[in-house]
Amino acid sequence: MDFTININNKSLVASRGETILEVMNRNGIRVPTLCHIKNALPTGACRMCVVEDNKTGKLITSCSFPAEPGMSILTHSPRVVESRKTIIELLLSNHPDDCLYCVRNKNCELQDLSEELHVTERRIRGVKNRANLDLSSASIVRDPEKCILCGRCVYVCEEVMGVACIDFINRGNKSIIGTAFHQGLNTSSCINCGQCVMVCPTGALTEKNHFAQIQEALNNPTKRVVVQYAPSITVSMAEELGIEPGIDINGILNAALRKVGFDHIFDSSFSADLTIMEESAELIHRIQNGGVLPMITSCCPGWVKYAEEFAPEFLPNLSSCKSPQQMMGAIIKSHFATQENLKPEEIFSVSIMPCTAKKFEAQREEMTREGISDVDAVLTTRELTKFLKLFGVDMFNIKPELVDSPLGFRSTAGKLFGASGGVMEAAIRTAYHSITGKEMVEFQVPAIRGFEGRKEIKININGLELGVAVVNGMANAKVLLDEIREGKNDVQFIEIMACPGGCIGGGGQHIGTSDEQLKARMNALYRIDETERIKVSHKNPEIVELYQDFLGKPLGHKSHELLHTHYHEREVVK
Amino acid sequence: MTLVQHVLHKYPAVGRDNLIPILQEIQTAEGYLSKKSILEVGRYLDIPASKIFGVATFYNQFRFEPFGVNHVQVCRGTACHVLGSSTVLQELEKHLKVKAGQTTRDGQFSIEVVACIGACGLAPVICVNGEFHAKVTAQSIKEIVDQYKNRGE
DSSP, X not given: OEEEEEETTEEEEEETTOBHHHHHHHTTOOOOOSSOOTTSOOOOOSOTTEEEETTTOOEEETTTSBOOTTOXXXXXXXXXXXXXXXXXXXXXXXXXXOGGGOTTXXXXXXXXXXXHTTOOSOXXXXXXXXXXXXXXXXXXXXXXXXXXXXXXXXXXXXIITSOOOOEEESOGGGOEEEOGGGOOGGGBSOOOOOHHHHHOSSTTEEEOXXXXXXXXXXXXXXXXXXXXXXXXXXXXXXXHHTSOTTXXXXXXXXXXHHHHTOSEEEEHHHHHHHHHHHHHHHHHHHHHTTOOSSEEOXXXXXXXXXXXXXXXXXXXXXXSBOOHHHHHHHHIIIIIHHHTTOOGXXXXXXXXXXXXXXXXXXXXXXXXXXXXXXXXXXEEHHHHHHHHHHTXXXXXXXXXXXXXXXXXXXXXXHHGGGSTTHHHHHHHHHHHHHHHSSOOSSOOOGGGOSSOSEEEEEEEETTEEEEEEEEESHHHHHHHHHHHHTTOOOOSEEEEESSTTSGXXXXXXXXXXXXXXXXXXXXXXXXXXXXXXXXXXXXXXXXXXXXXXXXXXXXXXXXXXXXXXXXXXXXXXX | OOHHHHXXXXXXXXXXXXXXXXXXXXXXXXXXXXXXXHHHHHHHHTOOHHHHHHHHHHSTTOOSSOOOSEEEEEEOSHXXXXXXXXXXXXXXXXXXXXXXXXXXXXXXXXXXEESOOSOGGGOSOEEETTEEEOSOOXXXXXXXXXXXXXXXX
């Protein structure tokens, strides 16, 4: 049912159940918000979105107040502006004054709002927050002193990720957001996905950076520094550079990384192809030999840790394949090292990932051989931009270059890994070929593409019916796992990505990404898949060569040694 | 069956409706909420530990460390406040090297802040193991506490 309400002396149409904020946003009226998250139940905690109800004279929170017929609202009356400004001044009163040194400087909602509301002096002096920095996690740094208690991280961690390792602790002016028993994040059930970092308005949650180690390696003449970048990186850097979203900057990125001084530049999409070779072989092996089904992908380190903590009974279902990052790392420190006549310890292997959990994955014990990590340092998309700036790379005046070869060429199937459904689609293409000996007529599988939290279809390969499911967002995976626990048995292969939309929406991506920008990234990957010629992993000439020269065959002895692993139940506070 | 399990079995294993009564009963039985018991409640009710810790820290009544041999209650009611109980508390915390709600490492003393113990005429008042001490000062509090320490030895 529609009706009209009056906002700033203008009649606007509203529907029943809509909040005032939604009506305003639809009509181009912007009021500041801090605790608000789209599609989440409003909490009304921060009071930034207050508007004045002209009839009662009261200030009401527009994010949580439903529009009612005949309402008359003022969004920027002097009282409203004054109270918003006071809220910001109060938030600043106990906030550290170290913007210049903060990682979120110039990309901070609190900073933006204080500018927007003309806060030019410290009018309210409060006692500064005192809390310990939590550096315990391999991926995420928590600085409660910078926290403004908006609660967005708590919401995302519980509702979107189904993890709930943090919550509001204590009460009143002693409130902080923290873990159970004030323990470090490393012993909590945190899966390192970084979605909390993505929603944090300030610098209270950030990733643990590896800048120093990388710089040191770059300046160390005895180290050969190599770098790999994930499939989603080239299509999601546009927002960081301030250009149109969805532009693929692959060539420019190669050139930029060379300018920084990396000796070899590889593409993780190549090792994604490698993952597909191994994973599709493993799937077929499991189906034909009565192995544990459904098989579940293990490319996502967030999901892997989730499984270790919350679903250990599914660990035998996890594919034993390492993720593309780790496969590339393992190949670099074995095959590549031999070819270049280097010892593994003479190579410093960097990866650029859309993900904070990859930092955790890189330091896992399973990912080391004889005490040497396969991947030494991980940069997120955000950190990459900062890193390029530090080295004075002008991304706008640079000629595109090719990636290094071998270990650089990729099929478009490998590139699809960046979006939810991509691993599945790539695996289906190769599995189809392995089973039938023929290529698929139509490579694209539109039913498992897109942002939907869960996609499920049946695929028929030569009479073999394969039920496949694709989920993104851990909370959606939880629902599917519960169904399987209760007896659902019509799926044989599942792709799980912790972050909404897959890696393009990863916890290491540009902060403040809109839904439209996410779509543009996804479409960019699909466009690459449409326009380029080699669309299947098993046709990637460098993959074929790698198997001929080094690995032998998928699931062979070398593969088992280098590319496969298994995981164990993990005791955490949960 | 452990004490905690005994308490839990009185309540249905769903939802958070009974969380607070359960925590209260465990605290009555064990004197405090241990990490172990919070985790056990979480598993039983299927609530994340962080949520239970969040609820429990919201209320003053819950403590997370066992009582000391000597339990010191410091009254922070209005009358005591006016006569300087905040300084008394500060001095006590400094002297015992623990904060209110905590227990000394040797397990000898624990401090609790209480709102009013109904002895406003004696303000500022503290209560150690049920014994009241009237008109305490920043100086006398140390002597009082040390008496108890020596008594134990």
